[in-house]
Every structure is written in C-alpha cells, then in structure tokens.
Amino acid sequence: MKKVLLTALLAALPSAGAATLVFGANGDPVSLEPGNITDGISILVQRQIYDTLVDFKDGTTDLTPGLATSWKSNANATQWTFTLRQNVRFHDGTPMNADAVVFNVSRWWDPKHPYGFRDQGRTFEIVGQLLGGYRGDATAVIKNIVKVNDNTVRFDLNQPSSVFPNVIAAGYFGIASPTAIRQQGARYGTPASKPVGTGPFIFQAWRTGDRVTLTPNRAYWGEKPKVDGLVVRAIKDPSQRLNELKAGTIDFANDLTPEALRSVQADRNLVAVKRPSFNVGFVSLNNRNQYLKNERVRRAVSMAINKDAIVEAFWPGLGISNASFVPPVLAWANSKNVPEDYKFDPQAAKRLLAEAGYPNGFSIDLWYMPVSRPYFPSPKPIAEAIAADLSAIGIKVNLKTEDWAKYLEDRNKEPGFDMYMIGWTGDYGDPDNFYSAYYGATASDDINWNPPQLQRLLEQGRAAVSQADKAKIYAQIHEITYNANYRLPVVHSQPLAAARTYVKGWVPSPLGSEAFNKISVVGKR
Amino acid sequence: MGSYLIRRVLRTLLVMVGISVVVFAFVRSIPGDPATALLGERATPQASAALREQLGLNKPWFINYRDPANLLDAQFPKYVGQLVQGNLGSGIKSNIPVRDELAARFPATAELAVAALLFALLIGLPAGIVAALRRNSVWDNLATTISLVGVSMPIFWLGLLLAYFFGVRLGWLPPSARLGNDTVLEPITGFYVLDALLRGQPAAAWDAVRHLILPAIALGSIPLAIIARITRSSLLEVLGQDYVRTARAKGLAGRTVTLKHALRNALLPVVTVIGLQAGALLGGAVLTETIFSWPGLGSWVYDAISQRDYPVIQGGVIFAALVVSVVNLIVDLSYAALDPRIQYR
Numbered sequence: 076m077k078k079v080l081l082t083a084l085l086a087a088l089p090s091a092g093a094a095t096l097v098f099g100a101n102g103d104p105v106s107l108e109p110g111n112i113t114d115g116i117s118i119l120v121q122r123q124i125y126d127t128l129v130d131f132k133d134g135t136t137d138l139t140p141g142l143a144t145s146w147k148s149n150a151n152a153t154q155w156t157f158t159l160r161q162n163v164r165f166h167d168g169t170p171m172n173a174d175a176v177v178f179n180v181s182r183w184w185d186p187k188h189p190y191g192f193r194d195q196g197r198t199f200e201i202v203g204q205l206l207g208g209y210r211g212d213a214t215a216v217i218k219n220i221v222k223v224n225d226n227t228v229r230f231d232l233n234q235p236s237s238v239f240p241n242v243i244a245a246g247y248f249g250i251a252s253p254t255a256i257r258q259q260g261a262r263y264g265t266p267a268s269k270p271v272g273t274g275p276f277i278f279q280a281w282r283t284g285d286r287v288t289l290t291p292n293r294a295y296w297g298e299k300p301k302v303d304g305l306v307v308r309a310i311k312d313p314s315q316r317l318n319e320l321k322a323g324t325i326d327f328a329n330d331l332t333p334e335a336l337r338s339v340q341a342d343r344n345l346v347a348v349k350r351p352s353f354n355v356g357f358v359s360l361n362n363r364n365q366y367l368k369n370e371r372v373r374r375a376v377s378m379a380i381n382k383d384a385i386v387e388a389f390w391p392g393l394g395i396s397n398a399s400f401v402p403p404v405l406a407w408a409n410s411k412n413v414p415e416d417y418k419f420d421p422q423a424a425k426r427l428l429a430e431a432g433y434p435n436g437f438s439i440d441l442w443y444m445p446v447s448r449p450y451f452p453s454p455k456p457i458a459e460a461i462a463a464d465l466s467a468i469g470i471k472v473n474l475k476t477e478d479w480a481k482y483l484e485d486r487n488k489e490p491g492f493d494m495y496m497i498g499w500t501g502d503y504g505d506p507d508n509f510y511s512a513y514y515g516a517t518a519s520d521d522i523n524w525n526p527p528q529l530q531r532l533l534e535q536g537r538a539a540v541s542q543a544d545k546a547k548i549y550a551q552i553h554e555i556t557y558n559a560n561y562r563l564p565v566v567h568s569q570p571l572a573a574a575r576t577y578v579k580g581w582v583p584s585p586l587g588s589e590a591f592n593k594i595s596v597v598g599k600r
Numbered sequence: 601m602g603s604y605l606i607r608r609v610l611r612t613l614l615v616m617v618g619i620s621v622v623v624f625a626f627v628r629s630i631p632g633d634p635a636t637a638l639l640g641e642r643a644t645p646q647a648s649a650a651l652r653e654q655l656g657l658n659k660p661w662f663i664n665y666r667d668p669a670n671l672l673d674a675q676f677p678k679y680v681g682q683l684v685q686g687n688l689g690s691g692i693k694s695n696i697p698v699r700d701e702l703a704a705r706f707p708a709t710a711e712l713a714v715a716a717l718l719f720a721l722l723i724g725l726p727a728g729i730v731a732a733l734r735r736n737s738v739w740d741n742l743a744t745t746i747s748l749v750g751v752s753m754p755i756f757w758l759g760l761l762l763a764y765f766f767g768v769r770l771g772w773l774p775p776s777a778r779l780g781n782d783t784v785l786e787p788i789t790g791f792y793v794l795d796a797l798l799r800g801q802p803a804a805a806w807d808a809v810r811h812l813i814l815p816a817i818a819l820g821s822i823p824l825a826i827i828a829r830i831t832r833s834s835l836l837e838v839l840g841q842d843y844v845r846t847a848r849a850k851g852l853a854g855r856t857v858t859l860k861h862a863l864r865n866a867l868l869p870v871v872t873v874i875g876l877q878a879g880a881l882l883g884g885a886v887l888t889e890t891i892f893s894w895p896g897l898g899s900w901v902y903d904a905i906s907q908r909d910y911p912v913i914q915g916g917v918i919f920a921a922l923v924v925s926v927v928n929l930i931v932d933l934s935y936a937a938l939d940p941r942i943q944y945r
Contacts (some may be wrong), residue, residue, distance in 0.1 A: 102903075106693070106694050106695060113640070195690075196695060197695070198655065200639070200647070200654070203650060265695055267700065282704075283895060283900075284705065284893075284895025284896070308893065309895070310776060310777075311890055315760070315776050318760075318764055318767055318768050319775050322771060322775050324781065448641075478630075478632060479632070480630075480631070480636050480637035480908050481631040481632035483637070484643070487644065512641070512642070517644065517647075519644040520644075
C-alpha cells in the first residue's frame with residue numbers, strides 16, 4: 076500500500092525539468108519583427124524565437140557560429156562571406172537558406188523592398204544607425220548582398236569594416252521566415268501575427284501588456300530547450316518584479332534595482348545573478364560653456380568628483396568606476412598610458428581652478444535624466460552627490476531636469492546643456508559601438524568637441540583587420556578622450572537579475588539578452 | 601425624455617469632436633517628438649531628422665500653406681480623414697492598430713474599475729450609513745479616520761504594500777497580473793471572470809477573482825473614502841429634515857424610515873459622486889495598472905505619453921472621454937429613477 080502511495084505521489088510530481096519557465100521582464104515587447112526594434116525587451120523575446128547569423132559565446136561578447144557556421148572577409152574587409160548551416164528549417168517548415176537570408180537583409184536595408192512595408196511606417200532605424208544607412212546611401216556600410224549559392228551569402232561593403240560580423244550578430248538582426256512575412260504582410264510582428272524563426276522556442280501567443288507565451292522547439296538545431304514552456308511576463312515595476320520572485324509566481328527576472336541586492340541575498344529561495352557590465356554612465360561637459368572651454372576647469376571637475384564613493388553608494392557590489400569609456404570586457408582596447416582609475420583629489424582640483432582664473436569658483440547647470448537606466452538607476456541622488464563634490468571646490472551646481480523626450484532633444488539643440496548625465500549600453504562586442512555613439516561623424520553635437528583626428532582614428536578602428544592594429548588605434552582614442560575630459564565616465568554597472576534557486580544554467584549575456592534554451596528547472600513546485 | 605436623450609447624445613458628439621481637435625494639437629505641442637523618444641540615447645539630430653521623415657512627422661500639422669497643392673499632405677487632414685472612417689491609426693513604433701489595442705485593453709480596465717467600485721460601494725455605503733446613524737460613536741470616528749487615510753494614501757504606495765503583505769508575506773493572493781501562469785482562458789468579452797464562467801471554467805474564474813482583489817482594493821480605496829463621507833453627510837442632512845420627523849411621528853418604524861425614505865434621498869449625491877469617480881477611476885488606473893502589471897488602458901496610454909506615440913495618445917484620450925461622457929449620461933438618467941421630482945425634457 077505504502078509503495079503504491081509513494082509511486083502515485085512520485086507520478087504526480089513533475090519530473091525534473093518538466094516545467095514552464097516564467098521570466099519577469101520590465102515591460103512589453105514593442106514588436107516581434109526583427110530589424111525593426113531597438114528596445115531590450117523586444118530583443119529578449121526575439122532572441123528566443125529567432126537566431127542570428129552569428130551568435131555570442133555564453134556570457135561574453137565573443138563571436139560563435141549561429142545560423143552561419145563560418146565567415147571570412149577579403150584582405151581589406153570590404154567583402155564578407157557567410158557559410159550557412161544546412162538542414163535548418165523555420166518553425167513553419169520553410170528552409171533556412173541563402174534566399175531566406177537575402178530576403179531578410181533586403182527588407183531591412185532596401186527602402187524599396189516590397190516586404191519592408193515602409194508605407195506602413197516601417198523604419199528599420201537600427202540599420203541606419205549601426206550600418207550607416209540604407210541601400211543607395213553613400214554612408215551605408217552595406218553596398219550589396221549576394222546569394223553565392225544555396226548555402227552561401229556575401230555582403231559587399233562600401234567601406235572596410237572588420238566588425239561587420241559583430242554588428243550582424245546583434246540581437247536586432249534575427250532571421251525570420253520569408254514565407255511567414257509574405258503571408259502575414261504588414262501585420263507581421265504585431266500581437267495579431269505569428270512570428271516565425273528558427274530559434275529554440277516557438278511563438279504561441281502574445282497578450283499585450285501582459286505576457287508572451289512560447290513553446291519549446293523540439294527540432295532545434297542547437298541545444299534543445301529543457302523546459303515545457305516559456306512565459307515572458309511584463310512586470311514594469313521593479314519592486315513588483317522582486318515581489319513576484321519572492322512569491323514564486325515568476326522564476327527569474329531582469330533589471331532589479333541595485334538596492335534589491337541585499338533583499339535577494341537575504342532570501343534563501345533566491346540567487347542574485349549579476350549580468351556582466353556592458354555599459355557606461357558618464358557626465359558630459361559642454362565646450363560651449365565659457366568655463367568648461369578651459370581644459371584646466373574640466374580636469375578640475377573630473378578630479379573633484381569622487382566616482383568610487385558614488386559607485387559604492389549607489390551600486391554597492393554592482394558597479395565599478397574606471398577611467399575608460401568602454402566596459403571592462405573590452406579592456407583590451409584601453410591604453411596602458413592612461414591610469415586605470417581617476418585620481419580623486421579635491422585639493423589639486425581647487426588649485427587647478429585657481430590656475431584657470433576661478434579661485435572662487437563659479438555657477439553651472441547639471442542636468443540629470445528623469446528616467447532610470449541600468450547605467451544610472453537613480454539619476455537624481457547621483458546628481459546630488461556630484462553637485463556636493465563640486466561645491467567642495469567652489470563650483471555651485473544648479474540641478475536641472477525635464478521630461479526624457481525633451482531632454483534628449485534639448486541636449487542636441489544649441490547651446491545644449493552645460494553638464495549633463497547620459498550613458499550607453501552596447502549592442503555588440505566592439506569598442507567602436509561605444510566610441511562612435513558619442514564621438515565622430517555620426518555622434519551628437521552636444522559638447523561641441525569632435526576633432527578631425529579623432530574622427531580619422533574612429534574610421535581606422537572600424538577598418539582595422541587585425542586585433543593588434545585595433546588595440547593600437549583604440550589605445551590612442553582612449554588617450555585623446557581621457558586627456559580631453561569632455562566625457563567623464565562615472566560607472567560601468569552590472570544590471571542585477573535574480574532567479575529562484577531551482578533555475579539552473581542561466582548564463583546572462585553582457586549584451587542584455589540570451590536564449591533560454593540552456594536553462595533547466597530542477598524541483599520547482 | 602426622448603428629446604433630452606437626443607440632445608445629450610448630440611452634445612456628446614460635439615464634445616468628442618472638440619476633444620479630437622484639442623488632443624491632436626496638444627500632443628504635438630508637447631516638447632520632444634516620437635522620433636527622439638524612440639531613439640533614446642541614440643537620438644542624434646541626424647538620426648531624429650531621418651526618422652521624423654520616415655514617420656511623416658516632418659509634415660506640417662494643419663495646413664500646408666507653403667504648398668497648397670498638397671493640402672491634404674498635412675497631418676491634421678490625414679487624421680480627420682482617418683477618424684471619419686473610424687480609424688484611429690496605428691501605434692507609431694509597434695504598428696499595432698489603436699482600435700485593436702483599445703478593444704483588448706478597455707475590458708481589462710473596465711473589469712478593474714467595476715471591481716474597485718463594487719469594493720468601494722460594499723464597504724463605503726455601509727460605513728457611511730453606520731457613521732451617520734451612530735453619529736459621534738466609535739464607529740463614526742473609525743469610519744471617518746479610515747476614509748481620511750483612504751483619501752490621503754497614494755495609490756502606488758498602498759498597492760505595493762498590499763502586494764508585499766498579501767502577495768509575498770502571507771502568500772494569500774497573487775502580487776500582480778490578471779491570470780496565473782498556468783491558467784489558459786480564451787477571452788470572449790475581455791472580462792476574465794465573466795469569460796471564465798461563460799466558458800465553464802470555474803477554476804479560471806476563481807483565479808481571475810483572486811488576481812482582481814488587490815488591485816481593486818488599491819484602486820477602490822479613494823472612491824471608498826469619498827463614498828463613505830458623502831453618504832454620511834448626506835444621510836445626516838436628510839435625517840434632520842421635516843419629512844423624516846413626520847414619518848417618525850406617524851409611528852413608522854425607525855428602520856423603515858431610515859432605509860426606505862431617508863436613504864433613498866440621501867443616495868442622490870452618492871450617485872453623482874460615482875459618476876464623477878468614473879473619470880477618476882480611469883485616471884487612478886494608470887498607477888494601479890502599472891503596479892499590478894494590469895494590461896489595461898491606463899498603463900498603455902501612460903507609456904504612449906512618455907514615448908510621444910501620437911496615435912495611441914489620441915485614441916486613448918478620445919476613447920476615455922467617450923467612456924466618461926457615457927457614464928455621466930447614465931448617471932444623469934438614473935437621477936430620474938431615484939428621485940421622481942427630477943424629470944428630463
């Protein structure tokens with residue numbers, strides 16, 4: 076009898092791994108159409124449905140084969156050839172081949188492509204930003220895409236780019252089923268559609284504002300999912316994500332506030348998961364300001380801000396401060412001539428200010444963001460700390476802010492902000508992705524400082540083929556930008572995530588999202 | 601009555617036309633446009649300008665006076681043309697038709713608002729009545745204190761507190777969402793409790809009810825306090841009037857007088873307040889929905905405002921105005937039912 080009972084009991088228990096995995100995301104995806112989104116949640120969900128040509132090794136920004144098994148360039152990196160994985164099919168049975176890849180790339184990059192749906196307001200703006208423009212644009216990186224044979228595609232570039240495979244590996248560029256796009260038309264990617272990729276999970280349903288439900292792709296070419304289902308829930312409020320984790324109504328979650336670390340560590344059902352840092356939060360100084368024009372003043376400002384103390388106070392255990400614009404995983408791009416840490420020295424800063432002709436200091440505006448970002452989760456108190464540090468050397472700081480959309484617009488409108496807080500989270504593992512966002516030809520004109528020498532170096536960096544050449548060029552860029560003191564890196568933060576203890580095998584990517592196929596669930600109630 | 605109804609409907613239509621014009625001009629006069637908001641940190645002037653052009657935001661708002669030949673090219677004529685066909689456009693970024701999203705999200709908000717109102721009435725009315733009948737007693741003081749707390753407690757704070765205590769510490773109720781992870785329910789009306797019953801899924805209905813409780817309490821706390829206070833003061837006033845004394849003098853039992861005569865008249869201002877609260881409930885839903893991950897109108901429009909998603913803001917505001925107008929019309933009509941002296945012509 077006992078044995079029968081026990082057997083019945085065991086049968087009732089779910090077997091190891093046989094469970095639905097529930098993820099708490101900080102909102103709803105915008106669209107499930109690849110190439111047409113820029114937000115992290117859309118990428119996270121798409122990452123489960125679609126594969127990219129090139130992928131990233133777990134927990135790093137190093138490249139590894141995706142839908143392409145190999146790739147190579149010509150000598151000057153103006154032609155990239157990708158060999159595609161064979162016998163891969165989309166969830167709807169369509170074969171994944173050169174035609175499918177050309178179809179996808181063309182709709183992103185060719186404004187006249189019939190399935191680009193530009194008339195419906197489709198923009199594919201990320202292509203313009205990461206790849207310089209669209210078909211026919213002089214600035215566009217891609218000149219042409221060619222099907223060499225069924226399993227080979229070639230990209231011809233307008234300019235040499237050694238980072239092309241890294242760019243195309245970014246989560247924006249999942250490859251979708253051409254059949255599905257042709258069938259569903261302009262609806263593709265909306266909640267009423269059925270997105271189809273080759274990824275580890277198959278789209279099931281999307282209830283906007285609430286959840287996306289996925290089922291495992293049992294025929295996945297890579298490591299097959301170990302769970303029975305995946306639900307991505309939209310939980311905007313960070314405290315509520317923590318609540319749900321603690322209540323066990325979700326299994327793992329992203330983007331908790333740094334203050335949540337202690338609470339997570341105190342809960343024996345939870346483990347804190349620190350995403351490798353891949354961002355930079357910094358303060359920009361505007362060259363149009365009469366004081367900040369002065370090189371000594373800028374140096375004084377940099378030396379007066381106690382960055383280590385700020386990081387310790389606002390990201391305890393979850394951030395580092397160094398003298399580099401790029402996050403620690405790209406440390407190979409840093410110059411050895413630049414000190415690793417900023418020197419915090421208010422006395423020296425005061426002397427510099429006096430040398431510059433301002434022994435009694437001056438008054439200046441510091442703008443802080445009205446929104447929370449991984450690199451500045453609580454901008455206002457951070458701004459207050461910076462203001463306090465600067466007041467110690469006689470600089471009176473007026474704290475200012477405004478609505479985010481206006482903030483983004485006004486910083487680029489002359490005369491811009493005197494000093495303002497902003498940051499960047501990377502898309503792929505190359506220093507160019509960080510530097511070019513704020514320096515060089517395509518950067519914003521918010522600080523009125525963009526020397527031609529720097530622009531030239533950035534172009535050389537993109538074109539350099541060998542890692543040694545690249546390292547040399549970025550070391551120079553590092554030195555120039557460090558010495559100029561126009562953008563003062565404050566932090567490289569580690570976004571905090573957490574999971575129930577039974578969630579095994581989750582390796583978060585520095586890039587912000589990863590496929591969940593390797594996660595198993597052991598002993599979930 | 602009939603002509604009154606027609607006049608009211610016409611007036612509502614006029615209001616809707618006015619609101620569509622105002623919201624169109626208003627959203628476009630908020631500084632910062634969708635292109636900049638969508639691009640976020642990537643918003644360089646060049647990138648914003650390019651996106652603005654792709655989205656057609658570089659077109660003039662009203663009349664293209666520089667180019668009269670392309671009069672209809674301006675944003676406003678296009679918008680009006682769509683509106684007349686009942687088309688509210690699609691979200692700028694998501695490309696989801698605003699109409700579809702309204703249809704999916706309004707029932708969620710309505711279900712929550714109805715639950716909140718029910719909660720407010722079920723507690724607020726009796727509390728107000730008891731407070732009035734036992735004036736200056738412990739009950740009165742308790743009701744007054746609670747209603748004061750209810751009015752002054754910020755919804756997001758109360759909501760998080762409720763979620764933490766009942767959802768996490770006690771584990772009695774789910775901290776957020778509309779349904780559990782394992783509940784599968786094919787919507788019919790969009791009111792999940794009702795849908796689950798219609799589909800014959802009692803377990804799903806119970807799940808939906810459990811998910812409703814905490815947000816309904818958070819959202820209902822302010823109307824509850826207001827209803828309790830209005831009921832108390834209104835009932836007190838009516839109880840002091842001559843006809844109540846006359847009824848008592850005629851020898852009618854105390855309870856009959858209070859409930860049948862006094863309460864009925866005292867309810868009139870309460871009904872007015874409920875009507876006004878319909879608007880407030882839609883507004884309060886923004887916070888409640890955000891905290892409780894409730895996929896309703898409030899959180900959707902709120903996001904759209906920060907993203908400057910013009911079609912969504914326009915559609916959401918026009919629709920909310922319509923809902924408030926209709927609720928107020930119903931309230932006005934119910935006056936006549938409650939008080940025969942009120943007649944509409």
